[in-house]
Amino acid sequence: MAKEAFDLVIGLGVSGQSVVRYLSAQRMPVRALDTRAAPPSLADWRDQYPRVPLHLGSLREDWLEQASRLIVSPGVALATPAIARHAAAGKEVIGDIELFARAANAPIAAITGSNAKSTVTTLLGEMARAAGVSMGVGGNLGTPALDLLLDAPSLYALELSSFQLETTYSLNAQVAVILNISEDHMDRYRTLADYIAAKQRVYDGCDLAVWNRDDDATRPQRSVRRQLSFGFHPQADYRIDLDAGVLRVRGEPVLELASLALRGHHNALNVAAALALAEGLGLDLAAAISAARLFRGLPHRCELVAEQGGVQWFNDSKGTNVGATLAALNGIGPALDGKVILIAGGQGKGQDFAPLAAVAERHVRHALLLGEDRVQVAAGLGAVSHSEVADMAAAVRAAAALAQPGDAVLLSPACASFDLYPGGYVARGEDFVRQVQEVLHAR
Numbered sequence: 249m250a251k252e253a254f255d256l257v258i259g260l261g262v263s264g265q266s267v268v269r270y271l272s273a274q275r276m277p278v279r280a281l282d283t284r285a286a287p288p289s290l291a292d293w294r295d296q297y298p299r300v301p302l303h304l305g306s307l308r309e310d311w312l313e314q315a316s317r318l319i320v321s322p323g324v325a326l327a328t329p330a331i332a333r334h335a336a337a338g339k340e341v342i343g344d345i346e347l348f349a350r351a352a353n354a355p356i357a358a359i360t361g362s363n364a365k366s367t368v369t370t371l372l373g374e375m376a377r378a379a380g381v382s383m384g385v386g387g388n389l390g391t392p393a394l395d396l397l398l399d400a401p402s403l404y405a406l407e408l409s410s411f412q413l414e415t416t417y418s419l420n421a422q423v424a425v426i427l428n429i430s431e432d433h434m435d436r437y438r439t440l441a442d443y444i445a446a447k448q449r450v451y452d453g454c455d456l457a458v459w460n461r462d463d464d465a466t467r468p469q470r471s472v473r474r475q476l477s478f479g480f481h482p483q484a485d486y487r488i489d490l491d492a493g494v495l496r497v498r499g500e501p502v503l504e505l506a507s508l509a510l511r512g513h514h515n516a517l518n519v520a521a522a523l524a525l526a527e528g529l530g531l532d533l534a535a536a537i538s539a540a541r542l543f544r545g546l547p548h549r550c551e552l553v554a555e556q557g558g559v560q561w562f563n564d565s566k567g568t569n570v571g572a573t574l575a576a577l578n579g580i581g582p583a584l585d586g587k588v589i590l591i592a593g594g595q596g597k598g599q600d601f602a603p604l605a606a607v608a609e610r611h612v613r614h615a616l617l618l619g620e621d622r623v624q625v626a627a628g629l630g631a632v633s634h635s636e637v638a639d640m641a642a643a644v645r646a647a648a649a650l651a652q653p654g655d656a657v658l659l660s661p662a663c664a665s666f667d668l669y670p671g672g673y674v675a676r677g678e679d680f681v682r683q684v685q686e687v688l689h690a691r
Contacts, residue, residue, distance in 0.1 A: 430571020601628020
């Protein structure tokens with residue numbers, strides 16, 4: 249007798265668990281495996297799904313062979329030999345976003361890019377709320393996409409990683425954007441072109457493509473139905489005009505930049521991108537602008553956490569790649585009377601840090617470097633004065649001693665955090681804030 253067909257979920261992170269929840273609710277046969285011997289939240293998972301067969305510690309070949317399709321979590325590379333072999337043999341290999349796309353019955357805004365995805369996705373959700381429209385916000389941020397289906401909102405805003413897009417084939421978003429491109433995840437992609445190609449999948453089948461006119465890698469590489477652009481470029485549809493201090497929509501001023509709660513030129517770009525997405529979804533412009541003015545940003549993303557003695561302290565722990573740190577320096581540096589004291593370093597993920605040099609030489613007084621790849625970061629900073637520190641406490645103490653009135657101390661590591669912080673960028677940012685508070689309160 250033939251064995252019952254089943255879906256095999258590979259990887260029990262947040263998205264993998266959401267897939268098991270979704271398939272179980274659909275009463276579809278499902279099994280799960282994880283190459284880790286003890287994934288996080290394992291006990292809770294076993295309590296919730298005691299009847300779902302589970303294998304830990306390896307990719308179980310007989311299950312791979314028997315499964316009707318493989319549903320691969322973003323953290324699992326498609327280049328993994330066992331997965332690649334079955335994909336080459338014609339087995340369907342998809343991810344949670346593909347399952348979501350097949351089930352969703354409302355327009356989707358799909359948001360990707362190397363940096364600022366979470367900020368723009370969250371801001372778009374605030375714009376929809378201000379316009380009185382129900383929107384499910386999640387994906388790679390917060391609530392997994394499949395869990396958003398339960399509330400049946402009028403719109404969806406999904407933050408999508410390149411890894412999620414690799415296993416997505418029928419997204420067909422109402423509006424899609426690549427915010428920016430910089431080297432990231434070079435430990436997983438052979439070339440930058442491969443990484444860009446993964447990001448470009450967000451435009452497949454979309455009704456409106458929104459792209460960054462200052463970053464040609466974000467321009468749709470294949471034909472799309474309609475386009476809007478944003479940026480500093482004079483031809484951008486949603487243009488940041490720094491000379492006039494306004495955001496222009498097709499040449500008309502609609503928003504004074506000084507009225508934004510968000511700091512920095514890079515955040516003005518994020519507002520422009522979100523407004524272009526709002527147009528693509530048909531949201532009321534006045535409501536969207538009102539939401540943009542009030543939006544204060546997200547924790548750990550160029551978050552102003554303290555100000556004392558004329559020195560501002562910014563937590564940009566989410567700056568886990570070179571592009572994010574460049575954006576932070578370009579956004580904060582020009583607005584200062586003084587200079588930036590930069591705290592950076594961690595796990596470099598195979599990145600080239602050389603692009604930091606020119607901007608750092610313009611805006612950074614001194615860099616304090618910590619973590620596994622601090623030497624490589626130092627080499628990428630060119631002629632910038634720098635020193636190595638043992639940990640975050642030492643970095644903050646040194647920054648406090650170096651900073652002068654008019655300066656900003658910026659934690660923007662350009663690196664992942666797992667060498668020093670198993671809890672990720674959030675734990676790193678919380679440590680930074682804690683150390684800043686201790687140093688400033690001691691004065």
